[in-house]
Amino acid sequence: xxxxxxxxxxxxxxxxxxxxxxxxxxxxxxxxxxxxxxxxxxxxxxxxxxxxxxxxxxxxxxxxxxxxxxxxxxxxxxxxxxxxxxxxxxxxxxxxxxxxxxxxxxxxxxxxxxxxxxxxxxxxxxxxxxxxxxxxxxxxxxxxxxxxxxxxxxxxxxxxxxxxxxxxxxxxxxxxxxxxxxxxxxxxxxxxxxxxxxxxxxxxxxxxxxxxxxxxxxxxxxxxxxxxxxxxxxxxxxxxxxxxxxxxxxxxxxxxxxxxxxxxxxxxxxxxxxxxxxxxxxxxxxxxxxxxxxxxxxxxxxxxxxxxxxxxxxxxxxxxxxxxxxxxxxxxxxxxxxxxxxxxxxxxxxxxxxxxxxxxxxxxxxxxxxxxxxxxxxxxxxxxxxxxxxxxxxxxxxxxxxxxxxxxxxxxxxxxxxxxxxxxxxxxxxxxxxxxxxxxxx
Amino acid sequence: xxxxxxxxxxxxxxxxxxxxxxxxxxxxxxxxxxxxxxxxxxxxxxxxxxxxxxxxxxxxxxxxxxxxxxxxxxxxxxxxxxxxxxxxxxxxxxxxxxxxxxxxxxxxxxxxxxxxxxxxxxxxxxxxxxxxxxxxxxxxxxxxxxxxxxxxxxxxxxxxxxxxxxxxxxxxxxxxxxxxxxxxxxxxxxxxxxxxxxxxxxxxxxxxxxxxxxxxxxxxxxxxxxxxxxxxxxxxxxxxxxxxxxxxxxxxxxxxxxxxxxxxxxxxxxxxxxxxxxxxxxxxxxxxxxxxxxxxxxxxxxxxxxxxxxxxxxxxxxxxxxxxxxxxxxxxxxxxxxxxxxxxxxxxxxxxxxxxxxxxxxxxxxxxxxxxxxxxxxxxxxxxxxxxxxxxxxxxxxxxxxxxxxxxxxxxxxxxxxxxxxxxxxxxxxxxxxxxxxxxxxxxxxxxxxxxxxxxxxxxxxxxxxxxxxxxxxxxxxxxxxxxxx
Numbered sequence: 001x002x003x004x005x006x007x008x009x010x011x012x013x014x015x016x017x018x019x020x021x022x023x024x025x026x027x028x029x030x031x032x033x034x035x036x037x038x039x040x041x042x043x044x045x046x047x048x049x050x051x052x053x054x055x056x057x058x059x060x061x062x063x064x065x066x067x068x069x070x071x072x073x074x075x076x077x078x079x080x081x082x083x084x085x086x087x088x089x090x091x092x093x094x095x096x097x098x099x100x101x102x103x104x105x106x107x108x109x110x111x112x113x114x115x116x117x118x119x120x121x122x123x124x125x126x127x128x129x130x131x132x133x134x135x136x137x138x139x140x141x142x143x144x145x146x147x148x149x150x151x152x153x154x155x156x157x158x159x160x161x162x163x164x165x166x167x168x169x170x171x172x173x174x175x176x177x178x179x180x181x182x183x184x185x186x187x188x189x190x191x192x193x194x195x196x197x198x199x200x201x202x203x204x205x206x207x208x209x210x211x212x213x214x215x216x217x218x219x220x221x222x223x224x225x226x227x228x229x230x231x232x233x234x235x236x237x238x239x240x241x242x243x244x245x246x247x248x249x250x251x252x253x254x255x256x257x258x259x260x261x262x263x264x265x266x267x268x269x270x271x272x273x274x275x276x277x278x279x280x281x282x283x284x285x286x287x288x289x290x291x292x293x294x295x296x297x298x299x300x301x302x303x304x305x306x307x308x309x310x311x312x313x314x315x316x317x318x319x320x321x322x323x324x325x326x327x328x329x330x331x332x333x334x335x336x337x338x339x340x341x342x343x344x345x346x347x348x349x350x351x352x353x354x355x356x357x358x359x360x361x362x363x364x365x366x367x368x369x370x371x372x373x374x375x376x377x378x379x380x381x382x383x384x385x386x387x388x389x390x391x392x393x394x395x396x397x398x399x400x401x402x403x404x405x406x407x408x409x410x411x412x413x414x415x416x417x418x419x420x421x422x423x424x425x426x427x428x429x430x431x432x433x434x435x436x437x438x439x440x441x442x
Numbered sequence: 443x444x445x446x447x448x449x450x451x452x453x454x455x456x457x458x459x460x461x462x463x464x465x466x467x468x469x470x471x472x473x474x475x476x477x478x479x480x481x482x483x484x485x486x487x488x489x490x491x492x493x494x495x496x497x498x499x500x501x502x503x504x505x506x507x508x509x510x511x512x513x514x515x516x517x518x519x520x521x522x523x524x525x526x527x528x529x530x531x532x533x534x535x536x537x538x539x540x541x542x543x544x545x546x547x548x549x550x551x552x553x554x555x556x557x558x559x560x561x562x563x564x565x566x567x568x569x570x571x572x573x574x575x576x577x578x579x580x581x582x583x584x585x586x587x588x589x590x591x592x593x594x595x596x597x598x599x600x601x602x603x604x605x606x607x608x609x610x611x612x613x614x615x616x617x618x619x620x621x622x623x624x625x626x627x628x629x630x631x632x633x634x635x636x637x638x639x640x641x642x643x644x645x646x647x648x649x650x651x652x653x654x655x656x657x658x659x660x661x662x663x664x665x666x667x668x669x670x671x672x673x674x675x676x677x678x679x680x681x682x683x684x685x686x687x688x689x690x691x692x693x694x695x696x697x698x699x700x701x702x703x704x705x706x707x708x709x710x711x712x713x714x715x716x717x718x719x720x721x722x723x724x725x726x727x728x729x730x731x732x733x734x735x736x737x738x739x740x741x742x743x744x745x746x747x748x749x750x751x752x753x754x755x756x757x758x759x760x761x762x763x764x765x766x767x768x769x770x771x772x773x774x775x776x777x778x779x780x781x782x783x784x785x786x787x788x789x790x791x792x793x794x795x796x797x798x799x800x801x802x803x804x805x806x807x808x809x810x811x812x813x814x815x816x817x818x819x820x821x822x823x824x825x826x827x828x829x830x831x832x833x834x835x836x837x838x839x840x841x842x843x844x845x846x847x848x849x850x851x852x853x854x855x856x857x858x859x860x861x862x863x864x865x866x867x868x869x870x871x872x873x874x875x876x877x878x879x880x881x882x883x884x885x886x887x888x889x890x891x892x893x894x895x896x897x898x899x900x901x902x903x904x905x906x907x908x909x910x911x912x913x914x915x916x917x918x919x920x921x922x923x924x925x926x927x928x
Contacts (some may be wrong), residue, residue, distance in 0.1 A: 022784040022836075026485050027777035028524040032564060033587040041496065041542035041562070042470075043523060050480035056477055067474035084587070086777030088713040 007060030016097040025193035033084035044071045047081035068121030078330035078363035103242030134205035161375035168409040176204040177211040183226040192222030193264045200270040203401045215426035269304040273398035275335035277301040287367035307343040318433025319351035322394040328361035329400035395419040450694035469497040481529045482523040491532035500655040508624030519653040521593030524585040525898040527869025561592020580607040584773040598646025600865030602697040605823035611645040616658035622901040649902035651895040665731035670759040673726040673748040682798035684751040685822035698823030699727040705817040712778030714770040783832035790866040791855030804854040812847040826864035
């Protein structure tokens, strides 16, 4: 038998790690955890099948062509399989590494290439351009252009799933938090910690109110908050798309920025970003200059819910008379193992009734830009998700902007009335209710 | 029967014909697409299928099989592909008929305690679906979260709780099958039917007699109470003697499981650790269930037996969550071997309980002899051993050695008055080892039985029986076996 690496079809840097795929013993315990396998029943669209294909390519039995690419692309990278796997095979990392190889082997062509370059290389890495995109969207919504476009049915030139997204796009009310004011915000009351905050790209443009809530909640819990203006996109979308080079650039930039000051934790409220940030050490494992600092950065990064619960959340006194259910974002539950903290936060809000959602940790189909690139599968998963929302809920809470947008599409498309909120927004609402009931915080 | 791979022209004709039955979206044949179907849970022998076809109902299965029968193209039924003996592997380029899209729970009859499912329905989903009414489906293979009930029937699957409740065959009340000539037949359906026990014959036939398309299973009322004990031992012999004595004193536990030091090392490195002490030699998980009254006495008796055998620590699960943790750890034991070895071969020997200590010692010798680590996980209560032979297929000659060691383990089981498989089936893995327990005449008798259903061995050929075929088989090739109508 020949050592696999000699024949490998993976020719570029950061090839899928043999130690990762050789851990898979082909038991199949992951199959039913995988949303794409549940939908299709296809072995090559299951985690075990994908790992087998990756292993086969490493042995030179498969070429990196479009037929190989299809099941790799269809992976949501939701990592539900990692929770199910007895051996803890890192399927998510293997998929990302394989996409990195495919990025070189099967480069996007034509319009796809233009769009990919525009978003991954030009817009996302630049906070200014992201904000410009946000401004343009706000202008589109406010100027009457949106209503005219809808009236004149101009949007029909778009594919159906993009029309659905346009229809569901929340009204962008406020400008992004990043760069709005100063960099430093002091704790309300007694100081308990110093933290840095990552504002995220989509979160800050589409849901800047969630960022406002996060800032407020952190300050209420005794945190001095630093929001460095020089921060950039975390690189998650690049990593998902296989553009590892750009992802590494962004990672190094952020490490330099955030480690330039002493903080107790680096806070993120977007699960997708959080899981990437916590894995900067994996991304930069071959870069000796960043080995130590990427590890330190990863260790300091905390999801806002886990950080607050670990710190000891100051219980809100304001009452919210609502019934909510909670959706586990894949990159919170499966990638970061955070399931209890958000639920504990919700449980601490007076008046709030929390009803469990069945299969709450099954992917909603958002998965980064999956809902744009694989609309059919995303739409099937969204429909299942909508059917899982318990009846009579006023809101669905979650911890990731991608999921929030996907749920918003679902609510509009299926004519439902639930509010889609970030867990931290409910907490912030409870604090604000407390203020209006009994004076401002001291 | 066509034994050589199909030529391109015939393959294309077949794909066109099968596409007309199931639609173009329900058939795979491109090299890249069928690669993942090269093996099931048993990875030592592999083979690429000519195609994988996904019927969605019995009629489609019948139409597919009729065509393949007419063309004399061999085929294999496949469920989730979690089998551990290679039963669903297309060694000679057969067509795989995947039943995963026939995955519905068709009917639950609580009054008569039975449920009707399609073959691709997942084992655990049945228990989950009927749990709110207080019922469950008893056979619980460790892969129950992903394996299909059709596959369970094919392999006569067991599980941790089969000690008290019996294996799959004790829970199958009726079957609808498609015979290898494409005809649809039904067997059983009521509690007992006169004549031969055809259900018993079909259950565990490993896809060599027919393709199961609908199953009526028995469902059970959940026990009033469940209690689980964990016992940690410093010596394997103490643990195995305790296991034997628990049964000997008249208790029939719902489950009685054991893991040795290497197995514990594996599961503790995996995703579901319990936190066992590192220097442990063996652990027993003993579960009793039933009417609440009297259960506590049984638990005390079990704990006493463990104490009689120098147990280091023995305690009862404090709640359902703790019990679930212990079971999650045990049930992921095979898969967790990936953390300590890139490959494993799991064996499935059965021995009389009282022979446990001596056979374990023999397995230890085999491990040394072949220079391969062996982890032992087993259903101690019914003497069903699962030695996991750890190897690295990338190292020259190690796969062959693992296979030989596996065979030696089965020989030891057979010599101790046991058998070569308890629940995983013979498949491709243990064909030769059948000779440890059957002579030529006995094997020939079984093959004649197969011929009644599957005269040209079109359905899952080259499985279960040793090869090269004996002289009888050679003679058989020279004459055409007449098809028998059932």
